[in-house]
Amino acid sequence: MNETTISLKKQGSSIWLVVVLLGVMGFVVVLALALRARNATQPTSGAAPDFALQVYSGYDGGLGKPQVRLSDLRGQVVFVNFWASWCVPCRDEQPVLERTWRQYRSKGVVFIGIGYVDTEPAALQYLKEFDVTYPNGPDLGVKIAPKYHIQGVPESFLVDRRGNIVWFKIAPISEAELVAQLDKALVK
């Protein structure tokens, strides 16, 4: 082989080197992004991810609209609760939530219940059983739950008047801590 062929060959393999290395690095970057998404935990501060919830008929919580949008409720304290009818601990906290809602309804607090991968008949039966009156709807297409990176149910988030998350709780909530957190949020 003469000089030109050799140097051309070397150039050729250098191009391959760059292409393959870029491909490999690209793949690693994709894996890194996936790892970050997997390790993302529930937000405990900062702006609450916005969502639009189609409520079950009869469960608009007196808001009078078929859809509840979180950003529309700016200026009020919002308590967001992810639940499911097949979730046993959710049943433990449901009476507490409903009671507290009725107490704080007039003070500028909105409770929102989001059903997580629940079936409509079972969900409606659950709501009827606990005589729930605050806005409730299914997470259609499971679009809201990933925004909050929830790992299961029940999980709850408290959003203050400015739309920031101020409190997050996994597992059933006791009345005392719910009331305390609501009072704190209302004062600000």
Added chain:
Amino acid sequence: MQEADRKARVAGGRVQRIAWGVVVLVGALASLLAANIVAAQGGTVTDDQVNAVAKGLNCPVCENVPLDVCETQACVQWRDLIRQKLAAGETPEQVIAYFRATYGDRVLQSPPNTGFAALVWVLPFAGLIAGVVILVVVLRRMTARPAGVEVMTEVPPSADEYRQRLERELERLGK
């Protein structure tokens, strides 16, 4: 010959007609029987029918488990919903479409044929084509230029060199 043929054909024709008659009769009886069975069940949906639909779906709560296998409460509820929908007369395709619309593409066992997900079917095919092309190119490049290379043919018995080699190999085998 012709007479025998004609007789055979007539006999054959009669047998055929009888056979058809039996088929029709059996068919009628069978459908009556089937109707009876369905009526007796009251039009209920069997577990097998539910499982057939559930096979195409994923458990919503556990990761990557088909719906017909999972035993969690959520999956039991989902299978009940499938049962209700099938009993209401929906087709399996309609039921699956409902689940897809309500819970997202994730619940399907197989990626949908539309949108980005269709790539998962296209890519392996493209890979196969590319693989075959590369294979052909590589084999071509690896092959010595045809001039001067002889393909080994039958060993002529008179070729001493080959025989000697053969005998040596057999000797080695025999040791």
Added chain:
Amino acid sequence: MVTDIGLIAVLLAFASGIYAIAASVHGARARREDWVTSARNAALIIAPLLTLSALTIIYSNLTGNYRLEYTAHVSSSATPTVLKITALWGGQNGSLLFWSWLMSIFVTGVMLRKWDNNRDLMPYVIAVTEVIQVFFLALVVLFANPFAKLWQTPTGEIGGAVFGASTLFTTLSSIGFGGIAQTLFAPPGSIPFTPADGQGLAPLLRHPGMVAHPPFLYLGFVGFTIPYAFAMAALLTGKTNDAWIRTTRRWTLMAWLFLGIGLLLGMRWAYDVLGWGGYWGWDAVENAALMPWISGTAFLHSVMIQEKRGMLKVWNMFLIILTFAQVILGTFITRTGVISSVHSFARSSIGVPFLAFTGLMLVGSVWLLLTRLDDLKSENKLDSLLSREAAFVAQNALFLIINLAVAIGTYFPIFSELIVNNKITVGAPYYDHVVGPLLAPLILLMGVAPLVSWRAASPQALGRTALTIPGPVTVVALVILFAVGIRNPWALLGMALIVYAGTVTVVEYARGVRARHRSPGEGWPMALWNLIGRNRRRYGGYLVHTGIVLMGVGVIGTHLYQQETQQALSIGQTLAIGNYQVTFRRLELVPSGQSDKKIISARVEVSEGGKPLMTLRPFQEQYTNGERMTPPALMGSMKEDLYVLLGGWEADGSLATFKVFINPLVNWLWLGGIVFILGTLVAAWPNVAEERRAWSVERRAMAPAAVRTR
């Protein structure tokens, strides 16, 4: 505490590994034999140290030392003694230590056995193996430490930390090393915490199959690091002839065998214990272990070409890099859960360092390979497209296309979520449709390739051997199958190819035995024994192919002809499936021998065509933590398995739901697996006399080139 000794041992091993890397690289570059020997010694003490560490964990489990976070996590007072020992690899942290331990033993084997014959490669072999060893020890020490003890923070949370309360916790967390901070230290003011009892191993992990499955997988994964290290050493030293392949041939074969056994054990466990009627779910973690096996199989075959004809050097390098890369990637996927899978570990902080190592390893290997291409020039060219070499190249291409297809299915959900923010699942249907058809040409090649001679085969001779006996046998088999009622085109094609490949193998054996039998004094059994003994690679390989053929029969039967049905039965009611009748007789509570487990068993009677056969007892295990296991009751024969599962039941025992499968030909799968293992052992069995001869030749050839200083 005894485990403190284990912790010190791990830290010493870690330090020794780092020294070994530095010393070996220095020794190699400065051509100083004494530094290389020192590095070797440093590598050799790691195995005893890690043995000590592992033993302290086992001791902690056996003595119920629940202050140790790992023991509290994987053991409990109710755990049987055997499981307390095997719980060493029952959780993330312990299994990483176990992995490091196995690796150190393998490295010791290489250091002791291969030292004399590969002096030129050894320094870099030490360096590469120790880099991998140190990486895993770094994970153990800094991110997933099994020697962490339990502490209670001032806010009341319980967590594990190696060294206890320290301000370093807050310092390290604030500068971004939260993962390491949490592993090593507890928040200031934390106090020791000892729980009353441990959590115990998850119910799913308590069965013998699940106990044996991880060690074999790890042996396979770790085993592949040895040929990889030798390959990198070959690239680094420029000694890219086939010495590195011949040296590591048996290691590669054993690693491949262990990985294969691990996969088979996993399949058998899934079938016997998990109770969903099948043995392979194409889950991401299953695929993660399968993909290195696929590229490993391609590698095993293509190295034969390099040994015989000095070709495909670049390709072999690429394959071992790919195999090792898939080992690391597979481990990454499994332990971090980036892809949705049933086998998810808990969230941990090892993801980032793992990814960093993966990236470095991939970039480093590829760069090394592509800059050393000149060293890897082929010594020969293909003489003919109708040759064993060409057949192997085609087979390699097929294996890699299959590997790619599995990889696409496995990794696609990640891309979908990242690019279009849509979570999707790629389930079994994709693999059935894509991988299934690709297996057909592969089986065909497996049948034909042994008949094609090296360099160039004559089409006439090949045609004769390929068709004379196997041809008619295949046709007869097809006719029989068709007559019995098999109509599915895929089943007919698959079985035809399998019968063909199997016949070729049997004919090859027969020809060899007959040739030997001709020499006086060798009866048929003796002839067979000597045939295999004198030519272990070849006839062991044929045996492996036979194993694959048998497994193929099982796969076709279960994939194309499985039947299932589910029904709720009241006492005395019967369900029918195929030609069987299953009658529910009684529900009973069975003593379990473990305080946290309840067993409910159902008695069912099985008849075939009205004739009673046997009583089966499908049962369910219910655990106090809410988990349930539904293993099947099996009635099996070579023809099929009747697979009965107990689903739900009424509390009064009057009604129970059963799910019943018929799995045709499934036991051919397990039989084939055993033949596969036997064949590999035959192929790998050392032939001492032959090897001594080969090495004396090699050593004479290498003597002038050996580096001797001092």
